[in-house]
Amino acid sequence: MQPNSQRINFFSFLSIPLFFISLNLITLIFSLDAFFLKNQNHLVLGIILYVSSFFLLLDFSRKKLSPNKFLSIIVITLFFNLFLVFKTITIRGGLTYSLKGESFYGQVEKVTPKRYNQQVEIKFAKTLKDLNNLEKTNKGLTFLDLNQKIKPQDLIHFKAKLKQTTNSKKSSPFLTFLNRKGINYVINIKKNCLRTITTNPPSLKEKVKMAIAGQLDLLFAPSTSGLLKALYFGDKNYLSKKMLTSFKKAGVLHTLAASGLHVGLLSLLPFFILSLFKIDKRIIYLVTLGLISFYLYITGAPVSLQRASLMFGFYTLQKIFFLDQNIFNTLFLTAITILLIYPFELFSLGFQLSFGATFGILFFFKSYQKTFSYLPSFIQNSLTLTFSAQIMVLPIIFFTLKEVNLSGFLSNIVVVPLVGLILISSIIINLFALLSVPIGKVLAQGTDLLFYLNKSIVQAASSLGGHFLIEKNSFMVMLLFLLLLAPLLPIPQKKRLSLVVLVGIIFSWGFLHYTYANPKNKIKYFYNQGQVLSVRQEGRQTILQGELISYSTTQKVIKFLHKQARGNLILYLDKPNYKNIKNFSYIIKKFLISSCHLPYKPTKSLYGKRFLNLLEKDDITLIVDQK
Numbered sequence: 001m002q003p004n005s006q007r008i009n010f011f012s013f014l015s016i017p018l019f020f021i022s023l024n025l026i027t028l029i030f031s032l033d034a035f036f037l038k039n040q041n042h043l044v045l046g047i048i049l050y051v052s053s054f055f056l057l058l059d060f061s062r063k064k065l066s067p068n069k070f071l072s073i074i075v076i077t078l079f080f081n082l083f084l085v086f087k088t089i090t091i092r093g094g095l096t097y098s099l100k101g102e103s104f105y106g107q108v109e110k111v112t113p114k115r116y117n118q119q120v121e122i123k124f125a126k127t128l129k130d131l132n133n134l135e136k137t138n139k140g141l142t143f144l145d146l147n148q149k150i151k152p153q154d155l156i157h158f159k160a161k162l163k164q165t166t167n168s169k170k171s172s173p174f175l176t177f178l179n180r181k182g183i184n185y186v187i188n189i190k191k192n193c194l195r196t197i198t199t200n201p202p203s204l205k206e207k208v209k210m211a212i213a214g215q216l217d218l219l220f221a222p223s224t225s226g227l228l229k230a231l232y233f234g235d236k237n238y239l240s241k242k243m244l245t246s247f248k249k250a251g252v253l254h255t256l257a258a259s260g261l262h263v264g265l266l267s268l269l270p271f272f273i274l275s276l277f278k279i280d281k282r283i284i285y286l287v288t289l290g291l292i293s294f295y296l297y298i299t300g301a302p303v304s305l306q307r308a309s310l311m312f313g314f315y316t317l318q319k320i321f322f323l324d325q326n327i328f329n330t331l332f333l334t335a336i337t338i339l340l341i342y343p344f345e346l347f348s349l350g351f352q353l354s355f356g357a358t359f360g361i362l363f364f365f366k367s368y369q370k371t372f373s374y375l376p377s378f379i380q381n382s383l384t385l386t387f388s389a390q391i392m393v394l395p396i397i398f399f400t401l402k403e404v405n406l407s408g409f410l411s412n413i414v415v416v417p418l419v420g421l422i423l424i425s426s427i428i429i430n431l432f433a434l435l436s437v438p439i440g441k442v443l444a445q446g447t448d449l450l451f452y453l454n455k456s457i458v459q460a461a462s463s464l465g466g467h468f469l470i471e472k473n474s475f476m477v478m479l480l481f482l483l484l485l486a487p488l489l490p491i492p493q494k495k496r497l498s499l500v501v502l503v504g505i506i507f508s509w510g511f512l513h514y515t516y517a518n519p520k521n522k523i524k525y526f527y528n529q530g531q532v533l534s535v536r537q538e539g540r541q542t543i544l545q546g547e548l549i550s551y552s553t554t555q556k557v558i559k560f561l562h563k564q565a566r567g568n569l570i571l572y573l574d575k576p577n578y579k580n581i582k583n584f585s586y587i588i589k590k591f592l593i594s595s596c597h598l599p600y601k602p603t604k605s606l607y608g609k610r611f612l613n614l615l616e617k618d619d620i621t622l623i624v625d626q627k
Contacts, residue, residue, distance in 0.1 A: 017065070017073050018332035020057035021080065025336060027053050028081060029343045032088045033180065080340065088343055091182035099124075099138060099162060102190070105131055105197075108154040109139075112300070115237050116589055116614070117143045120150060122187065128155075141178055142187035144194070153200050159193035162186070180344035205298050209233060219433055219444040220426070224451040228426050231419070234258030234299040241618050243455070245592045250461035251408020252415040259304040259354065261416075263292055263312055265424050285316045303338065303345055304354040310334040311358075327362055331355070352396050360392035361385060364488065371487035371498045382413040387501075391484050398470070404477055406509045407466030411458065418454045422447055468512045469562050476515075480508040516563075524560065528553035535560065540567030541594075544587065549579035554586050561591060568594035576602040581611045588614055595621040 031046030057077060061070045106124030113119075122140050123131065130136040140162070144150060163186040165171065165179040178186070202210070212232060216225045229238040236244055236256050247253045255261070270288045289312065296309045314330045335355055338345055345351040368384040375383065386409055397403050425447045433440025470477060483504035487497050523536040528550035535557065536543050542565040548554055561569070569591050573580055576598050587593070596615055601624060602608025615622050 017057065017061055018329050018336070020053060020060060021073075021077050022332045022335050022339075024050065024053040024057060024077060025080060025084060025339050026346060028084055029088070029339065029346050032085065032343075033347070036088075036092050036179075037176070080336070083340060084343060087340065091344070092179060099126060099185075101126070102159045102161065104158055104160065106140075106156050106158065107131055108150055108152050108156065111150060111152055113146065113235070113237060114143075115241070116146070116617075118146055118148065118150070120144055121183065122156070124158075124187075138184040139182055140185040140187040141183050142189055144189070148194070150196070151200060151206075152203070155197040155199075157195045157197055158187075158189045160187045160189040163188070177344070177347060180347060208298050215430060215433065216426075218437065219429060219440050221444075221448045221451070223455070224422075224444075224448045227422070227451060230256050231258075231262065231423050232299075234262075234302050234305060241592055243458075246455075246458050246462040248462075249405075249407065249467040250411045250415070250458045251405040251466065252411050252419075252458060252461070254353075254357075255416055255419040257304050257350075258299050258302055260308040260311075260358065261420055262295070262305065262423070263308040265420060265427070266292060266295060267312065268424070269427065282320045285319050289313055289316045303342075303348065303350045306338060307334055307351075307354045307358065310337055331358060331362060349396075349400055352400075353393055356392035356396050357389040360390070361388045364388040364391055367488050371495075371501075374495050374498075379413060382416065383409075385416070386412040387484065387487070394484070395481060398477055402470050403468065404470055404480075404512065405467045406505060406512075407461050407464050409505060410464075410466075411461035414457055415454060415461070418450065418457070422450050422454060425450065465513055466509060468516045470512070470516060474512075474515075476508055476511050480504060483508075524564075526553050526557055526560075533557065535564075537564070537566065541570055542566060542568070543570045543572065545572035545574070547574055547580055548583040548587075551583060554583040558587065558590055561587070565591065568592075570594055571596040573598050576600070576608065576611070578605075578607050581607055585611060585614060588618060588620070593618065593620045595623055597623045597625050599625060 027046060027050040031043060031050050034040075034042035034046050054077075057073070061073045065073065104124045104126060105128045106122040108120060109123055110121040111118055120142050122142060123137050124140055125131050125133070125137045142160070150156070163175075165175045165183060165186065171179070175186070213225075213229055216228050216232075219225075220228060223243075226238045226240070227243075230236050234257060239247075239256070244253070244256075247256060267288045270284055270291060274284045274287065292309050292312055296305055299305055311330050311334050314333055315325065318325045318330075338351070365384055365388045368387045369380065372380045372383050390408070394404070397405075426444075429440050429443045429447060432443060483501050486501055489497070491497060523534060526533045526535070526548075528548065531547035531549055533544060533546035533548050533553070536545075542561070544557070548557065569587075571584060571587070571593060573584060573596070581602065588596075601622075602611060612622070614620075
């Protein structure tokens with residue numbers, strides 16, 4: 001071990017410059033995006049911000065660093081800039097090869113299972129020979145049924161209609177984001193027109209996930225196993241729609257995302273086990289890094305887990321090579337790495353929330369800890385984590401999704417440590433099960449009890465009515481955000497400030513509940529192509545009855561339900577024909593439905609059978625009202 005005085009000071013002198021380099025890359029990505037979208041206003045703003053960030057970097061580095069270090073920072077920044085420009089042009093600036101006709105050959109690059117379908121990224125061309133010619137290939141995205149067997153690297157032939165994802169500010173947000181990723185087309189594959197030419201055996205990732213999932217199903221109750229698979233693999237589709245809705249309304253949906261919590265708990269295992277054998281800590285760090293890298297591989301590397309894994313990786317390098325440890329450097333270096341590899345991630349909500357919450361915790365934790373210092377340590381730490389993360393997360397969610405959740409200030413105190421306890425206990429039980437499955441099953445009952453306790457708390461928190469959808473900018477939301485900033489003021493009376501914040505949250509809750517949680521209309525009618533759909537409020541139920549044969553009307557209904565729907569949603573389909581079933585399916589996929597009433601079961605048609613499968617998948621009670 002080198003003494004502190006001899007440690008390399010590389011990370012320390014980069015502390016603030018790394019922040020400016022991150023800011024510089026962010027403004028450059030914003031400027032490049034505006035250029036490709038032909039958005040002149042954003043382009044001008046982006047260029048101004050980019051030049052400003054560069055001059056800030058120059059000014060600070062010139063004053064604080066030696067000439068050699070100053071020159072190094074400038075060279076590194078310019079290299080990153082050039083690399084980022086090249087990367088963006090490669091992804092978005094290449095010529096899209098024109099594809100005519102409906103018959104194509106493709107190679108599957110990525111398969112992402114969703115709740116109702118699987119999202120498949122494909123490299124495709126007109127002929128098999130053209131697949132190996134970069135100048136004649138395009139990237140596309142298609143959605144396939146979950147029962148369609150398809151894997152990465154499969155070679156396929158398909159007939160489809162193509163929709164180009166053009167660089168335009170008039171494109172939908174979804175098409176724009178696809179274009180940012182370098183996906184040129186949305187592929188609408190025709191019915192029964194997909195054929196697999198060659199396929200590969202299950203990958204190591206699939207085998208490991210299947211083995212772990214089988215072990216969890218063997219040891220734990222089905223509901224507990226579903227939650228654990230969601231936590232292990234970072235895939236919320238293992239949970240029921242009802243449970244997911246409860247987590248969202250309770251303000252604790254973030255606990256299901258594979259992130260720093262998982263990396264932190266996973267890193268404890270090798271430290272606990274290998275420390276018993278007095279192994280060098282640097283070796284333990286390397287073993288832990290290998291374990292986390294493998295976990296990143298089997299989860300498909302979501303951005304929140306990339307952030308946590310990279311931060312641990314940089315921290316490990318600092319420990320192994322005796323570098324000064326600066327947690328802010330680690331965060332900024334992680335952001336720089338991800339943005340250089342995936343510049344489009346800057347515009348993803350996952351990236352913004354992950355880095356926003358982490359920065360908030362690192363930057364504001366001590367200030368909030370002083371504010372809540374008079375509380376018991378358990379409550380103090382939970383509140384401190386929640387407030388320091390929310391100070392960055394709340395405005396991002398509000399301006400992006402127009403949502404505000406106040407339930408999380410309460411539920412996070414209990415749910416976050418409970419989820420961590422469920423996760424770590426399940427890992428220990430799995431290790432015991434390797435020695436004896438019966439012992440593992442007995443121990444698993446304790447985790448099952450923890451799961452049901454957590455489920456009850458989440459359901460209770462979700463019923464408090466602290467989740468609001470706010471379409472317009474609300475003065476009360478702005479006031480709430482300012483109140484959250486109050487403990488950061490240099491005022492000695494921290495206890496009084498905390499009480500002001502808590503009273504402010506309660507007052508905001510009451511105001512938002514009165515303003516947005518009470519339906520304005522007890523009944524509303526939607527007219528579409530000569531037909532009518534009624535939406536009425538009866539107590540704690542929202543009832544939809546009639547016909548819905550227009551897609552544009554369906555979107556209006558969805559928007560109305562987001563604002564007005566309360567309690568259980570109940571559907572009454574007067575006629576289960578193709579158009580009604582298609583549009584009511586959109587409603588079902590967007591909301592939690594308790595029951596669906598039909599005049600008869602539509603079992604004779606394919607679309608009718610798919611509708612019945614959809615009801616079954618979401619545990620929706622089917623009631624046949626025979627006349």
